Amino acid sequence: MKWDVSSMDSWKAADFPRGAVIPEAGNSQYYRTGGWRSDRPIRDAETCTNCLICWIMCPDSAIRTADEKLADDTFDLEHCKGCGICANECPVEAITMVPEGCELPEVK
């Protein structure tokens, strides 16, 4: 990570890049959006056919794969916003959305 934002909370006005520019690409992964989620996706591995439609449709690239199948640790919950598109698109209804509990990932 070439742009170090670890101390951004203490930056003064002059420390921020001019015009609110983000001066590097590909750093949205450091912005954790999991805390926005109210419903969490759960996959039933026995029903799932590994068609990967959920992986294609996920707007946050929050679905993990391994060896061209869904990974056991399927959902990247640090970035999944709980939009439910995966559950809606699944042709065999292998994904269900369940309400989140109180243990939410840290909001950044």
Added chain:
Amino acid sequence: MPEQKTVATTGNLVVAEAMRQCAPDVVAAYPITPQTTIVEEFAKFVAQGRVHTEYVTVESEHSAMSACVGASAAGARVMTATSSQGLALMWEELHIASGMRLPIVMANANRALSAPINIHCDHGDIMGARDSGWITLFAETAQEAYDNTIIALKVAEDPDVLLPAMSCLDGFITTHSIDRIDLFDDQTVLDFVGQYVPSNALLDVENPVTHGAFAGLGGPYFEFKRSQRQAMDRAAGVIDRVGADFAKLSGRPFAPIEVDFMDDAEVVVISIGSTAGNVRHVAKELRAQGIKAGAVKVRCFRPFPFAALAAILKGVKAVAVLDRAESFGAEGGPLFLEIRSALYDLETRVPVVDYIYGLGGSDVKLELIRQVFDDLSDIASGAMAPTGLVYLGAR
């Protein structure tokens, strides 16, 4: 000093000429009276191959300024022009241009806002956008419109500034009247403004950046606004420096405020734009009669030259501010509010009277200016108390 060519033409045509000489990469524009001949003339330059600009014809001013914002973020030198309702339609993008720190330069032909519908000069359009974060210069004459457009670009693109800038000229009075103007050759202008070296350009694919990111949810929006304020404060110094360089090159003085007969003036009228000529003329007449009249013209409205105004007005007996725009419900017009604030810190209070005049192109006859000076003389001699807001010449 480079040789200049004297021509007789209109304010709009020399603004188009200044734009061509600044060689913008992109112009995105939409025509509106009385700005139309600027973009029409510029389109002709593009068609003739006299300038190598990507000329984007759009379906509205909202789109014009949006395209300018996109082009400037991409790294282009960008210029455009508008007026009145067009400026109003650009309103949200004006703030986006300044917030993104994009040095777009726009000419604005000052025209009244509807309703009732009107196409003639007043400053209601730009004064409505005075808090949009644009550096704002006003021209008295077509010559100044030409000069201001070049100066605005040089200031806007300065690495210490990087803010959009507007070059305002009075609708019809300055945009369409034939005037005597001295023009530089193309190379002189190009050398003066220099080559624009963008930073954070979207087309710099080796160094990808994101423009227009979110800064809410407790994010640093507040700090970004502070940076903008600091850039506008720095612009004051850059305007002085660029103005001095321009004066050396052209032989024409440039300052944020321009003064006449102010050495020992007792009664002073302050104005913006083309009316400054009338004020100067009447002040000269009064001087011949032994009245210590002075004239002040505000050429740079943003950043506002508070300190210079306070210094020049210190010790005068009465001041009149001519406002060609309303701020309904405020104590006076936009210029009055600035001037009275600039004078607040003086030890001796100077009486200031506000005159709203010339709205919708209402004629500004010399008799009206004489009436203002007469009022000031009465106030200065104690014969009359300072009045509240006056609608000068309105029935």
